[in-house]
Amino acid sequence: MAQIPAPFRPTEEQINRDLLGPLFKTGPKYYAALAVLIAVTGMVFVAWFFQLAYGIGMAGKNRPSFWGLYITTFVFWIGISHAGTLISAILRVVQAEWRRPITRCAEAITTFALCTGSLFPIVHLGRAWLFYWMVPYPNSRYLWPNFQSPLMWDFIAINTYLTGSVTYLYLPMIPDMAVARDKATGWRKKMYRILALGWRGTEREWLRLEKAISIMALIIIPVAVSVHTIVSWDFAMTLMPMWRSTIFGPYFVVGAIFSGIAALLIAMVLIRKYFKLERYLLPIHFDNLAKMLLAMSLLWFYFTFTEYLVTWYGNEAPEMPVFWSKISGRFAPLFWLMVVCNFIIPFPILAIRKLRTIPMIFFASTCILVGMWLERFLIIVPTLTHPFLPYNYGTYWPSVTEACIAGGTLGLFVLLYFLFAKFSPMISIWEIEEGYSVAKHSVESHHPSSLGSSVPGDVHPAH
Amino acid sequence: MAQWAMTVDLDRCTGCEACVVACHAENNLPIVGDEQAAMGRSHQWIRVERYWEGEFPNIRARFMPVMCQQCDAAPCEPVCPVNATYHTPEGLNAQVYNRCVGTRFCANNCPYTVRYFTWFTPEWPSPLNEQLNPDVSIRTSGIMEKCTFCVQRIRRAQDTAKDEERGVRDGEIQPACAQACPAKVLVFGDLSDPESRVSQLAHSRRGFRLLEELGTRPRVVYLKEADA
Numbered sequence: 001m002a003q004i005p006a007p008f009r010p011t012e013e014q015i016n017r018d019l020l021g022p023l024f025k026t027g028p029k030y031y032a033a034l035a036v037l038i039a040v041t042g043m044v045f046v047a048w049f050f051q052l053a054y055g056i057g058m059a060g061k062n063r064p065s066f067w068g069l070y071i072t073t074f075v076f077w078i079g080i081s082h083a084g085t086l087i088s089a090i091l092r093v094v095q096a097e098w099r100r101p102i103t104r105c106a107e108a109i110t111t112f113a114l115c116t117g118s119l120f121p122i123v124h125l126g127r128a129w130l131f132y133w134m135v136p137y138p139n140s141r142y143l144w145p146n147f148q149s150p151l152m153w154d155f156i157a158i159n160t161y162l163t164g165s166v167t168y169l170y171l172p173m174i175p176d177m178a179v180a181r182d183k184a185t186g187w188r189k190k191m192y193r194i195l196a197l198g199w200r201g202t203e204r205e206w207l208r209l210e211k212a213i214s215i216m217a218l219i220i221i222p223v224a225v226s227v228h229t230i231v232s233w234d235f236a237m238t239l240m241p242m243w244r245s246t247i248f249g250p251y252f253v254v255g256a257i258f259s260g261i262a263a264l265l266i267a268m269v270l271i272r273k274y275f276k277l278e279r280y281l282l283p284i285h286f287d288n289l290a291k292m293l294l295a296m297s298l299l300w301f302y303f304t305f306t307e308y309l310v311t312w313y314g315n316e317a318p319e320m321p322v323f324w325s326k327i328s329g330r331f332a333p334l335f336w337l338m339v340v341c342n343f344i345i346p347f348p349i350l351a352i353r354k355l356r357t358i359p360m361i362f363f364a365s366t367c368i369l370v371g372m373w374l375e376r377f378l379i380i381v382p383t384l385t386h387p388f389l390p391y392n393y394g395t396y397w398p399s400v401t402e403a404c405i406a407g408g409t410l411g412l413f414v415l416l417y418f419l420f421a422k423f424s425p426m427i428s429i430w431e432i433e434e435g436y437s438v439a440k441h442s443v444e445s446h447h448p449s450s451l452g453s454s455v456p457g458d459v460h461p462a463h
Numbered sequence: 464m465a466q467w468a469m470t471v472d473l474d475r476c477t478g479c480e481a482c483v484v485a486c487h488a489e490n491n492l493p494i495v496g497d498e499q500a501a502m503g504r505s506h507q508w509i510r511v512e513r514y515w516e517g518e519f520p521n522i523r524a525r526f527m528p529v530m531c532q533q534c535d536a537a538p539c540e541p542v543c544p545v546n547a548t549y550h551t552p553e554g555l556n557a558q559v560y561n562r563c564v565g566t567r568f569c570a571n572n573c574p575y576t577v578r579y580f581t582w583f584t585p586e587w588p589s590p591l592n593e594q595l596n597p598d599v600s601i602r603t604s605g606i607m608e609k610c611t612f613c614v615q616r617i618r619r620a621q622d623t624a625k626d627e628e629r630g631v632r633d634g635e636i637q638p639a640c641a642q643a644c645p646a647k648v649l650v651f652g653d654l655s656d657p658e659s660r661v662s663q664l665a666h667s668r669r670g671f672r673l674l675e676e677l678g679t680r681p682r683v684v685y686l687k688e689a690d691a
Contacts, residue, residue, distance in 0.1 A: 055604040056565060057582025062503035064576045065569035089553055125607025126565015126580065133545045144546070151544035151568055236570040239538050239677055358598075384571060388674055389529065391512035392576040394503045 007180055010279070011460035015432055019425040020183055022275045026422065029274075037418060040411025047404040048123060056126045066382040069235075069406040070124035075376040076259070077117025077409070078231050079159070079252075080369075083260030084110025084165060085224035085229070089217040089290070100435040101280045104428045106264050107169040112416040113263070114162045116409050119153070123405060129222055141405065149234045157223075157230045164223050174209065175430040215396045223314075228256040235379060241318040242311060242383050251303040258296035258342075259372035262365035269362045269415070271426050280427050287431050290361045295352035301343045321386040321393075329384050334374050341371025343459060344379045465631065466554045466682075467612055468654035469638070470664040471528055473687040475646045479524035482509050485528075485643030489613060491599045493585030506579045508610040509640050530640070531577045531610035531674060532681030534642065539569035539578065547607070552641070554654075556611055563606040574674050577611045604666060612651070613638035624683060625651055633659040 010018070050057040062067050085105040091099035120129045134155045136147050145152050150184040174287040178199035181192035199205060231254035237244040245251075265286065311323050326335040349355045385394045398406070420426075492506040499505070509530040516523045537556045540548050547563040550556060562624065570578035584604040587595065595601065598615040602608050613636075620636045633652055641649035652661030664670070665684040672681045 055583040057499075057504065060502075061567075061580075061582075063570070063579060064503070066570045066580065121566075124566075125605075126563070126567070126607075130564045133562075139476070145544055146541070146546040148541040148570070149544040150542060151566055157622070188618065234568075239574055239679075240571065387576045388574045388677075389512060389576060390525075391514065391529075392512075 012433055014181070015180060015429060018277065018280070019427050019429050019432070021179060023180060023422060023425065024183070030418075030422075034296075034418060036409050038056070040408050041415050044405050044408035044412055047401045047408070050417055051123075051401050051405070052128060053312075056128075057125075058399060059402040060397055061126075061402075062394060062396065063349045064387045065122070065381060065396035067380055067384060068396055069377075069402045072121045072373065072377045073409060074099075074117050074120035074124070075231055075252075075375045075380075077113045077120070077413070079256035079372060080226055080263045081110045081113035081117060081161070081165070081260065082228060082253075082256040083264040084108070085220050086260060087255050087292075088265060089168070089220045089224075092214065092217040093221070096433060097438065098285055099455045100431045100441075101277075101282075101427045102264070102268065102285055102289070103431065104169075104424070105267050105292060107165065107172075107359070107425050108424075108426070109260070109263055109267060110165045110462045111162070111169050112413055112420065114158065114165060115416060116413040118158050118162065119412075120406075146189055150230065150237045153230045159229045161223050161227045162266040163250040164216070164220050165387050166407045168213075168220050170427055171209065171213050171216060172431065173424055175201065176425050176428060180425075183425040198351050207332065225253055228253045235383075240383050241316070241386065241388070243379070245307060247303060247307060248438060249374065251307065254296060254303055254373055255375060258300050258366060259292070259369060260297060261289060261293045262368035262372070265293065265361055265365040266369070269358060269365075271421070275421070276425065278426060280432065286358050286361050287356060290356050291349050291363075292364070293346070293368070295364075296342055296352065297346045301347075302340075318388050320392070321390070322382050325382045325386060326378055327433045332379060338374040338378060342375065343371075360382075393463055398412075464552055464655070465653040466655040467533070467617065468554070468652065468661050468665060468682045468684065469530075469533075469612065469641070470661055470670070470684045470686055471648075472648045472650075472664070473525075473527060473685055474669070475521075476511070476526045476528060476648045477646050478511050478524065479645065480511050480641035481643040481645060482528055483507055483511060485639040486610075488579045488594065489596055489599070490611070491585075491595050493581060494587055494591060495583075495585075499582070506581075506608070508577070508579065521634060527685075528640070528653065529673070529686075531612075532575055532679065532683045533610075533612060534681035535682065536678060538572045538574065539676060540676075540680060542568045542572050544568070553617075555614060556609075557614070558607060558609055559612070560600060560602050560606050565605040565607065566609055567607065574677055574679065576608055580607055581605065584672065588684065608622035611645075613640075614622060624689050 039196050041289075057108035059068065059070065087106040088099065090109075092103065099450040117409050122128050125131055133143075134152060137261055147153075162287075173195070174197055176194040177192050178201065181189060181196045184192050229249035231249035236245055238244060268281055268286065268289075308323070322395065325331050345367045349360050349364040381396050386395055387393070467518050468519045486507070486509045487494075490508060492508065495504050495506065496602065511529055512527045512529055514525045514527070516525055533554060533556045535550075535554065537548075537550065540550060540556065543563075544566060545562055545564055547559045548556065548569050549559070565580070566582055569668050570576070570580060585601065596615075598619070600647055616638060617636050620631050624635070631653070636651060637651070638651050645666075650661050650664055652659040654662055654665060656662060659682075664686060667686065667687040669688055670684045671687065672684060675681075
């Protein structure tokens with residue numbers, strides 16, 4: 001841990017004021033950022049409009065590179081969405097006390113990353129307006145989607161995950177909506193009243209809520225694992241060189257959690273700074289998450305190393321051109337940049353205690369996001385540009401339209417997250433308050449919780 | 464029921480690309496222009512792949528016409544989320560243009576890279592717009608297309624045979640590529656008839672299938688004498 005927090009024991013009043021503050025006080029900086037984000041998001045939709053009007057050819061894809069930036073960015077966002085599940089659900093299940101100020105930001109990332117990511121399978125379609133043909137709805141011609149297709153599994157998995165994660169985000173928000181309802185005025189009061197579902201805070205309500213949250217936490221973990229496994233099967237189920245790999249499922253899940261934690265750390269650093277929540281998001285939270293990130297970085301390296309070593313050793317004719325194009329060919333600069341971003345930079349930063357400071361963790365996380373985006377690109381494009389028959393080798397260069405849409409969704413995601421920060425406290429108020437009472441209880445009964453020191457402002461310094 | 468197949472005699476191919484031109488005319492393939500073609504967006508349901516062998520001056524060109532292999536175990540079929548590509552009882556790998564939403568997954572899973580995507584609404588510069596084949600539908604932007612073994616010719620021959628109360632005769636159906644080939648490289652016919660020319664050629668000792676090891680069981684059989 002970088003520093004021991006000064007004893008800080010806020011009253012409920014204080015917590016409410018600190019955490020609800022950003023909902024009701026909005027500075028000019030926020031509006032300026034909002035304007036930028038809306039402009040960026042607008043660019044996405046303008047670009048998409050032109051693509052719909054003129055044809056999918058506006059995106060730089062070709063034969064043989066039928067997929068490119070859109071699918072890369074799709075996999076990237078679905079990966080980011082794993083932040084919420086892992087951190088929040090797993091930490092809840094194992095009752096890690098230090099999860100308390102983290103869960104809300106994490107769950108929100110899941111929901112909004114999924115919203116952003118699930119745009120891409122639609123954007124990338126040749127005839128995007130017919131995307132609903134993937135929905136198994138009854139129709140006069142008895143036409144059904146093809147349940148054998150990994151894309152169909154994707155469609156179902158992502159919808160399941162989105163439904164599950166919205167529920168999982170919303171459940172712990174109910175008591176906070178009630179607090180907001182009591183503070184708000186005007187139309188916002190009405191909105192919060194509806195969202196609080198008549199929450200009064202009786203014991204029965206609490207018991208039911210806790211039960212519902214623990215059930216959802218248990219359900220959402222296998223759902224999340226299955227979602228990214230299925231995304232990996234879009235590739236692994238094919239015949240293509242360096243796609244038909246049995247380890248793609250776990251490899252993608254590890255990569256997803258890796259990038260998810262990185263995204264969460266970035267969000268936490270920014271929330272902490274701009275909403276002035278230094279007393280709630282403590283160095284230990286960053287430190288613990290950074291250790292998890294380190295573990296994921298090592299796992300990612302292990303999977304990548306195994307995948308490439310086995311391919312190289314197998315020395316199969318169709319696979320080697322793809323392999324060499326990444327290791328020493330046209331894609332080599334991107335490949336080695338990926339290795340640097342995902343392992344060589346983050347490993348020392350996260351492994352050496354002195355370097356594991358919040359600014360350095362922020363830097364490492366940013367590198368990891370770049371690296372993980374590159375990883376997905378390097379899975380998709382080198383394989384497609386090196387098909388079995390060498391006559392068909394191709395190149396791929398993204399078009400302006402494509403880059404605007406793919407890059408601009410970063411703006412869309414941040415915009416959704418930004419708006420959410422004005423709608424709900426980014427740190428769960430009741431869970432923090434519960435944390436204090438748990439810590440207080442453990443002090444009074446002389447059974448100090450081993451994790452008690454991570455509760456914001458607990459009287460016990462770390463051992 | 465007939466089981467359509469084709470043989471490609473590599474020992475005869477001169478690489479003249481008459482098949483490519485004939486296919487363009489017969490199947491209303493879009494003309495995309497230089498710029499798009501350079502991007503890899505040209506349509507050639509049949510293409511002649513050229514490979515160089517050896518070092519100068521002992522260099523040799525090899526030509527290999529490649530069209531949809533109409534695989535019996537076609538990898539493109541199971542991956543389509545909307546069933547836009549499927550197998551007909553006659554062993555054709557059919558593409559339903561109206562049903563295609565353009566995920567392009569089929570093309571990514573085709574080991575022969577013989578699927579072609581319509582990136583923009585097709586246009587034919589005059590006078591090519593006057594010679595579109597009325598028997599073949601024009602594809603809109605955003606859908607996948609590929610060699611059909613000239614299914615319109617198969618259907619027409621079957622209808623004529625039915626009117627005349629007889630079966631389709633061997634050699635009666637010729638896809639445009641086979642018809643145009645001056646070297647008689649391409650032979651089309653019914654594989655279920657052991658007497659047909661295509662059956663005889665397919666079972667010759669020169670026969671092999673492209674990327675046979677993948678287990679896609681193509682309906683196109685290549686013929687090549689082993690090099691001495």
